[in-house]
Amino acid sequence: MNPGNRKLVQKAVAVVVIVALLDMVGVSPVVMLFMTGVAVVIWFAGRRSENRELERIFEFYVCADAILRDEERRWYGFEVAEVIENGERALELMPDSPPLHYFTLGALYYRIGNYEATVEYLSRVMEDEAYDELHRTTPSPQLRRYVSMLRRIEYEPSTAPQTLSAVRSLERARRKHAAQFLAESRNSLNAAKTTAPTGETLSSFPQAPQSREEPFSSSRPLSSIAAPPPISEVLQDIYPDENTTVQ
Secondary structure (H helix, E strand, O other): OOHHHHHHHHHHHHHHHHHHHHHHHOOOHHHHHHHHHHHHHHHHHHHHHHHHHHHHHHHHHHHHHHHHHOOOOOOOHHHHHHHHHHHHHHHOOOOOOOHHHHHHHHHHHHHHOOHHHHHHHHHHHHHOHHHOHHHOOOOOHHHHHHHHHHHHHHHOHHHOHHHHHHHHHHHHHHHHHHHHHHHHHHHHHHHHHHHHHHHHHHHHOOOOOOOOOOOOOOOOOHHHOOOOOOHHHHHHHHOOOHHHHHO
């Protein structure tokens, strides 16, 4: 018996015990039936809400895999931004999100050139042992449900073939490219830090003032235009009087 069926049997036994106790107290069958119906409705609503949260995570995997794998398609920036936003929201659904989720977000940020976010997510997956699957020994209820749904999809691929294909593709990309994406992102950040002070130093040198030549404008008043000197004065400056030269 798998853990899911075991929990279902335990809940059914608990309901039977509660009904028996209410009968011993003297509660009418109508009231017990009504309370049982309310409890079942609440349970199904909570179950559906939990499943919907997990479906959002796997939908994020499918969309992210389409962006990361299909290099021939020209994706718009807002499409990638919306997928990243959905991934960020899905990341908040459980306190111990799976490492594949962190890698997928890091790979998407690497795709759009946000290297700071890439380092933030991929460094956890590659360098922090707490984010490794083998070290998740005390999972949260959300992570346990996630793993249960993932194993069910793996055991029965026909139930969600597209989801299973996306998960396997992202796992392969994680093994092959996670270290590469992290190293290249750090190199880009270091290069940006080293080139920034050089640019500031060059711009700090004083620049020689550039003479600005006032352009001619037909709208300028005639009084502002200086008249040229007479031609006689120009010739006198060039050819001085011969009598003055002889003396």
